[in-house]
Structure formats: structure tokens, C-alpha cells
Amino acid sequence: MMEKSDKIYIAGHTGMVGSAIVRKLREQGFDNIVGKTIEELDLTNQKEVGEFFALEKPVFVILAAAKVGGIHANNTYRAQFIYENLMIQNNIIHNSYVHGVKKLLFLGSSCIYPKNCPQPIKEEYLLTGELEQTNEPYALAKIAGIKLCESYFRQYGCDFISVMPTNLYGPNDNYNLETSHVLPAIIRKMHLAHCLETGNMDDIRADFSKRPINGVNGTSSDEDILFTLKKFGIEYSDSETPLKQVTLSLWGSGKVYREFLHVDDMAAGCLLLMQKLSMVAPAHDSRLTAHDIPPPSYLNLGTGVDQTIEELSALIKKIVGFQGSILFDNEHSDGTYKKLLDCSRIQALGFKPKYSLEQGISMVYHSYHSEL
Secondary structure (H helix, E strand, O other): OOOOOOOEEEEOOOOHHHHHHHHHHHHOOOOOEEOOOOOOOOOOOHHHHHHHHHHHOOOEEEEOOOOOOOHHHHHHOHHHHHHHHHHHHHHHHHHHHHOOOOEEEEEOOHHHOOOOOOOOEOHHHOOOOOOOHHHHHHHHHHHHHHHHHHHHHHHHOOOEEEEEEOEEEOOOOOOOOOOOOHHHHHHHHHHHHHHHHOOOHHHHHHHHHHOOEOOEOOOOOHHHHHHHHHHOOEEEEOOOOOOOEEEEEEEOOOOOEEOEEEHHHHHHHHHHHHHHOOOOOOOOOOOOOOOOOOOOOEEEEOOOOOEEHHHHHHHHHHHHOOOOEEEEEOOOOOOOOOOOEOOHHHHHOOOOOOOOHHHHHHHHHHHHHHOO
């Protein structure tokens, strides 16, 4: 059990996942939290990570640091995704063992499972089939992290566990249209399309000022901004009506299914696992040793509900207020057709998401819009 005074190291504390975990820890009264930015600590550097652990001596570690991105980024930067993720997790997991960390939680991803899994996906389906090729390097790194945690338990008795969240969204998400995941990408595109159809160039410029696209920012010409919007599937035709006739093209068929979990619900699930899931049996329980087959070292974390990307885009359209047409571009890969997680194991521990998808997206869009 974590005590309020225990030092907790959150690797990746400034990212969407790590910052949500920090918020949840502080909400529950934990205030001895350590985090380092990438400028302060290079997690791919073995020497730096070892020195950090020797100096800080954390009692608990939550490994939320990772190089992440959507289908395009995963498929384009394949070497970076496997190399950087392997280096980060190897350094942190090994040093957690060397420096006597009491418990470690490693965050993986639902992409670890085979491409054509039976649905919903149970934890035991891991390594039973071929992976989706577009994100195979990232998935292999995450599988290696799970097995590294298991192996440190089997050889050394370390209480290292893993959790496999479904697709996440929420505060501090990545809205870069070239590297973001599907949900934040659609939110941003839909917002820009709605601004375009209402002729609100001021809000479009505010958006480009906060998040420039390929060197185009809020001070760029109308022509450059409109060209960039068109490049990402947002364009209009002149009309006599008050609203411009805007068409939004989204990548893929729209027919694949995805499950989404608000990052604050994810954080609540992670802290639940830190308190309730252990690889190490109580001292009085002689039935389990480090050489026995361990209990499940990783659990799925999701909502148990999915929807098609077409249904998701319709929901976001409703929330944003976009009135134009949505088209789907079949020339871009869909990725895995369906990957709904079976979350019965974590539900048995008491996990239940707080936010529905509509509630969560409404909160996210309100925050996104208000920050411009």
C-alpha cells in the first residue's frame, strides 16, 4: 500500500497520461511526487537514469513516459518508436530493481494484442497472433516492457505490474495533425471546419497561433492558411448562404471500431492497481514464490464500450456544432478493425469509469476552445 508520505516517481509527468496521474495523486493527498522534464533527465540515457534513482530513491514508480503517436507517426518513425521506448522502459525498470523500488506500474497499450483477436480482448490473448503492421514497432516495445516486468518478478521477486489502457483522450492531449491520435485530430479538424463555415478567421488564426502547422501560423496569409486546411481535408465552396459549404475529409473508412477512455478515469484505474494488484504474495502465504507461475501481471483498462470512427465523428460534429459534410478517405490505412478490451478483471477490483464518451469529449472541447 502506498502511504501519503512515500516518494513517488512519475516518469513522463508532463504528458497527458503522466499529468493525469499526478492530478489524481494530489487529489488523494499524495504530495511527495517526483518528476523530471526531458530537458532535466534524458530517460534514454542509462547513466543519467541511474544517477537520478541513486539520488532520489523513489519508493514507488509509475512509468508513463513513452514516445507516442497516431497511425501516421507510428508507421513513419518506426525505428524511433521501438528504440526510444525500449531505452526508456529498460532504464527505468532495471534501475527500479537496482535501487529497491517497492512497486512499479508500467503503462502499455491495447495495441500489444494481435490484429485479429477474438472480441472482447482478454489478457491471455497476448502473443497469440500477428500484430497490426502500422504500429508493430511500438507494440513490440510495449510487449517487451510487460515481459521485462514479469521477468524481474520471476528472477528477483520485484513487485512490477503493468496496465494496458485503451485509447485515451483528455487534458494535455496532442493536437498536432501529423502525429496525433484519431480523437484529438478529429476534434481539431472539426473545430477548424466549423470556424471556416462560419467565416471566423480570427478563431482559425488563434488556433494556428497556438499550434502552427508546417510553419503556417496565425500571422500567415489567408491563402497559406486555407491551403494548409485543404491539405488536411478541410475545404469550402463559395455559396450565397450565411454558412460556407465546408467539407471535412477524415482518414480511413470510418467503419473501424475504437474504444476511448478519459485520461482522468485512466489515472483512477492506475492508482487502484497500485493499491490492489500485487505480484508478491503476503508473507504468510507460502503458496507463491518468485519461481511459480505468477498471477496476471498486466490488466486491461477501458470502458468495455466501443463505436465506429464514423459514429465518433458524428458525436464530435454534434458537440462542436459543425454543419458541413463529413467524408472518409479510404486511401489511408484504418489499422486494426476492432480492438475492444475485456475489462472484467479490473472491474472486479472495483474500477468503473466516471465519464461517458459524450461527457468527456464535451469537457475536452470546451477546454480546447477556451484556451485559444
